Amino acid sequence: MPEAADNNHASLDLLTDLAWTPRTIDLDDWFASYAASRYCAEDPRALAAWKITGDTAYGMTRAEVGVRRPTDCSGPARASV
Secondary structure, three states: OOOOOOOOHHHHHHHHHHHHHOOOOOOHHHHHHHHHOOOOOOHHHHHHHHHHHOOOOOOOOOOHOOOHHHOEEEEEEEEOO
């Protein structure tokens, strides 16, 4: 199981949806749908709360966390023999 699977249900649901969705997921739409399904109704307060969570805790881009594509990584040098 992925790390935090027992205490971060939103991330596990998002990762699962990413695996089964053939297109890019719009996170604003995804969090709105997640809030409605989690609380079994569309609640403006829940939507607002998940919008804030999506924009903050789940809103980091690759550039903000320093993630580079593997081709950009210099990585360790191979040992010569």
